[in-house]
Amino acid sequence: MKPSGCMQCPRQCGCNREETIGFCTQSNTFRIARAAPHFWEEPVISGRSGSGTIFFCGCNLRCCYCQNSALLDAKSGIAVTPMQLMALMLSLQDAGVHNINLVTASHYTEQLIPLLQAVRSHGLEIPVVWNSSAYESVESLRLLDGLVNIYLPDFKYSSKTTAADYSHAPDYPDAALNAIEEMLRQVGPPQYDENGLMIKGVQIRHLVLPGHAMESRRALWMLQNRFGNTFGISIMNQYTPMPQTAGHPKLSRTVSEKEYDSVIRYALQIGLDRALIQEQSAASQSFIPDFTLSEEKLEEVSEKYKKTLANCKKI
Numbered sequence: 001m002k003p004s005g006c007m008q009c010p011r012q013c014g015c016n017r018e019e020t021i022g023f024c025t026q027s028n029t030f031r032i033a034r035a036a037p038h039f040w041e042e043p044v045i046s047g048r049s050g051s052g053t054i055f056f057c058g059c060n061l062r063c064c065y066c067q068n069s070a071l072l073d074a075k076s077g078i079a080v081t082p083m084q085l086m087a088l089m090l091s092l093q094d095a096g097v098h099n100i101n102l103v104t105a106s107h108y109t110e111q112l113i114p115l116l117q118a119v120r121s122h123g124l125e126i127p128v129v130w131n132s133s134a135y136e137s138v139e140s141l142r143l144l145d146g147l148v149n150i151y152l153p154d155f156k157y158s159s160k161t162t163a164a165d166y167s168h169a170p171d172y173p174d175a176a177l178n179a180i181e182e183m184l185r186q187v188g189p190p191q192y193d194e195n196g197l198m199i200k201g202v203q204i205r206h207l208v209l210p211g212h213a214m215e216s217r218r219a220l221w222m223l224q225n226r227f228g229n230t231f232g233i234s235i236m237n238q239y240t241p242m243p244q245t246a247g248h249p250k251l252s253r254t255v256s257e258k259e260y261d262s263v264i265r266y267a268l269q270i271g272l273d274r275a276l277i278q279e280q281s282a283a284s285q286s287f288i289p290d291f292t293l294s295e296e297k298l299e300e301v302s303e304k305y306k307k308t309l310a311n312c313k314k315i
């Protein structure tokens with residue numbers, strides 16, 4: 001961590017995370033809520049054997065409708081050392097998953113760099129997926145160059161007003177577009193293996209919000225206008241009202257078929273022919289994973305990979 005404090009995302013809190021926490025609610029210590037195969041990502045990511053998701057606690061965007069809001073508490077999940085985190089990655093690989101999927105890790109970017117370098121030289125062979133909100137600084141993302149194979153960023157908002165209302169981040173559209181540009185510079189358009197699984201590239205996600213079809217159409221236009229057809233895109237229909245969205249009347253329902261269809265039609269109209277779409281039934285709280293990483297599981301995994309990681313220098 002630089003002496004000036006944490007400036008690693010656009011929030012630029014400047015706080016010393018050894019002593020306190022910033023907007024993301026986390027200190028320098030990794031806190032993890034779940035490390036398990038996950039079967040509900042895009043088929044090109046989950047495949048048949050699942051994506052090896054590792055859910056990090058905290059978030060630097062903290063959208064008011066977050067489905068994983070249980071992870072925003074500073075004490076949620078379990079504190080995990082770098083060695084334990086590497087052991088979790090190796091155990092997921094041995095379980096047969098197609099990739100290691102780091103979910104909402106942007107506020108740990110600097111802390112993850114030495115760990116990702118070390119785990120590659122200690123047996124991690126499958127692709128690493130960076131699954132983020134895209135509210136990230138270009139400087140931080142540059143540190144990941146060569147360490148991440150697949151970027152899975154959101155592009156949530158096209159207007160500063162909506163970004164401010166729902167995520168306290170009026171600079172989101174500009175920051176996210178710059179972040180996605182850097183991701184594309186690093187890994188380029190999607191590439192697939194012989195089984196149709198993604199092995200490299202950028203797959204952007206856009207979640208359609210109720211009452212915001214126009215916002216979505218504009219978001220797609222902004223992406224297409226800036227990056228052409230160089231990225232994969234998932235247009236998501238799984239918005240689910242959460243208790244904490246009560247103060248936002250527009251967010252109290254799911255997305256209508258008419259709204260979602262209008263966004264899909266527009267995507268095709270502007271030539272986004274790599275778009276993946278979702279069924280209406282996707283809007284359900286059953287998509288929220290069970291956040292149950294236990295101390296016992298962590299100890300068991302650490303013990304199992306102790307020898308493999310024995311000569312790993314201290315991170």
Ligand code: SF4
Pocket residue numbers: 006007008009010011012013014015017021022023024025059060106107108
């Ligand atoms: S990573 Fe967290 S502490 Fe650092 S600038 Fe972003 S929100 Fe603030």
